[in-house]
Amino acid sequence: MNMAEYGLLIDYEFCTNCGSCVVSCKEEHDYPVGQWGIKLHSDGPWQIGDDEWNWNWYPLPTDLCDLCVERTDKGREPICVHHCLANILDYGKIEDLAKKLVDKPKQLLIVPGFRPKQAKGEFVHRTNKADLHTAAHLQAVGDGHAEFGAHRHDARVGEYEAEAAKE
Numbered sequence: 001m002n003m004a005e006y007g008l009l010i011d012y013e014f015c016t017n018c019g020s021c022v023v024s025c026k027e028e029h030d031y032p033v034g035q036w037g038i039k040l041h042s043d044g045p046w047q048i049g050d051d052e053w054n055w056n057w058y059p060l061p062t063d064l065c066d067l068c069v070e071r072t073d074k075g076r077e078p079i080c081v082h083h084c085l086a087n088i089l090d091y092g093k094i095e096d097l098a099k100k101l102v103d104k105p106k107q108l109l110i111v112p113g114f115r116p117k118q119a120k121g122e123f124v125h126r127t128n129k130a131d132l133h134t135a136a137h138l139q140a141v142g143d144g145h146a147e148f149g150a151h152r153h154d155a156r157v158g159e160y161e162a163e164a165a166k167e
């Protein structure tokens, strides 16, 4: 799944500050004390006019939000969407959600950044003694959602060799 294709549409006009999204996200991901996948922010109350006040609650995903990839990969909605008591959270493709922005004001379209929770690495060192060619191949997989590799083929590989020899 390309994470940049999906996001959350938040109709913050009707957020009640119930905290259900915060708690359900934390429990689903087993985040420790002091970490959250989504947090509530408030602005207000402060007076605009005689009978008018600014007071909004904004549920905003953090950098730990992975868009509930373990659920959404199976066709289920994110747990915060599932548990939102006011039904103001919507998950989907950015292009589909963006079209809904014209339906009403006081909406936020959020595309969380992706930070893998785990990374598994493998270092494979190869040396071709015939032409003194030295290369290293490093692969890392981020909990099944991101995959990338790096290939070094320069003098720094020798430095790594030297460091390893000292250990």
Ligand code: SF4
Binding pocket: 024, 025, 026, 028, 037, 038, 061, 062, 064, 065, 066, 067, 068, 078, 079, 080, 081
């Ligand atoms: S989409 Fe999932 S990870 Fe992101 S804020 Fe909602 S519950 Fe948390």
Ligand code: SF4
Binding pocket: 014, 015, 016, 017, 018, 019, 020, 021, 022, 040, 059, 083, 084, 085, 086, 087, 088, 089
């Ligand atoms: S569950 Fe919905 S209504 Fe409750 S705080 Fe979160 S976004 Fe707002």
